[in-house]
Amino acid sequence: LSGSVGGARALLAAIETGILSPRILLDPRVNVNLHYTDLSNLDQRLSELVIDLPPEDEILYQLIDQRKYGFQNTQSNGQRGKEIFTVACAACHRVQGEGGEIGPQLDGIGMRGLDRLLEDVIDPNRNVDLNYRASRVELNNGEVIVARVLSQEGQVMILVDEEAIERRIPLLEIKEHKRLNRSSMPANLIDAFSEQDFYDLINYLLNQRIEPLGK
Ligand code: HEC
Numbered sequence: 001l002s003g004s005v006g007g008a009r010a011l012l013a014a015i016e017t018g019i020l021s022p023r024i025l026l027d028p029r030v031n032v033n034l035h036y037t038d039l040s041n042l043d044q045r046l047s048e049l050v051i052d053l054p055p056e057d058e059i060l061y062q063l064i065d066q067r068k069y070g071f072q073n074t075q076s077n078g079q080r081g082k083e084i085f086t087v088a089c090a091a092c093h094r095v096q097g098e099g100g101e102i103g104p105q106l107d108g109i110g111m112r113g114l115d116r117l118l119e120d121v122i123d124p125n126r127n128v129d130l131n132y133r134a135s136r137v138e139l140n141n142g143e144v145i146v147a148r149v150l151s152q153e154g155q156v157m158i159l160v161d162e163e164a165i166e167r168r169i170p171l172l173e174i175k176e177h178k179r180l181n182r183s184s185m186p187a188n189l190i191d192a193f194s195e196q197d198f199y200d201l202i203n204y205l206l207n208q209r210i211e212p213l214g215k
Pocket residue numbers: 085088089090091092093102103104106109117120121124125127128129132133148161162163164183184185186189190201205
């Protein structure tokens with residue numbers, strides 16, 4: 001997309017209006033391609049978009065590269081990976097009919113390949129499906145909840161927070177509600193795993209190659 005002038009323009013517009021995360025501009029490939037395209041005041045627009053991003057983003061790129069290399073050079077065990085998935089991920093994700101439905105179901109996720117899978121797991125904020133964006137909800141009593149809005153039933157908002165716990169909040173108690181430009185999948189999940197756990201988990205996910213029936 002960022003390779004042609006029209007594509008670059010669409011990309012920047014999508015970022016400026018919040019449809020895409022500005023984080024993708026940190027991807028070295030995207031950035032180089034944008035520079036080929038000779039858009040007017042590109043550098044200024046780029047730096048305005050990237051300026052708010054935390055330095056963690058670059059660390060995530062390095063981590064993805066390092067884990068990719070590690071995965072390709074380490075034995076991993078999908079059966080153990082399945083156990084890790086059950087503990088760490090299944091509260092929100094369904095695979096082969098088991099697990100929660102807060103995030104998308106992951107049947108067939110292995111077809112996306114290693115690169116995309118690593119991005120999705122290590123850096124969930126990079127490709128956020130609009131439906132799954134997190135919201136920041138501030139209550140009258142000062143409490144702030146970061147969660148995904150599931151629905152509204154009458155005068156009650158139904159949210160599910162990062163621990164996958166459902167909360168029902170009367171609209172009257174809500175002071176402010178803002179959609180955030182980030183995923184409702186927690187970004188630090190993998191901090192909880194050893195490297196070996198992580199490789200086992202990726203092995204398991206890469207082997208999910210059967211699309212669900214009726215899709
Ligand atoms: C608190 C809920 C929650 C937990 C726990 C969670 N996820 Fe997610 N996950 C989500 C949500 C919501 C999305 C969709 C938003 C997005 O794309 O970032 C998502 C997206 C994904 C995607 C991309 C799916 C797609 O169709 O684009 C993958 C892959 C994924 N998660 C893997 C995992 C793995 C592996 C774990 C465990 C280590 C995990 N998730 C734990 C909520 C969760």
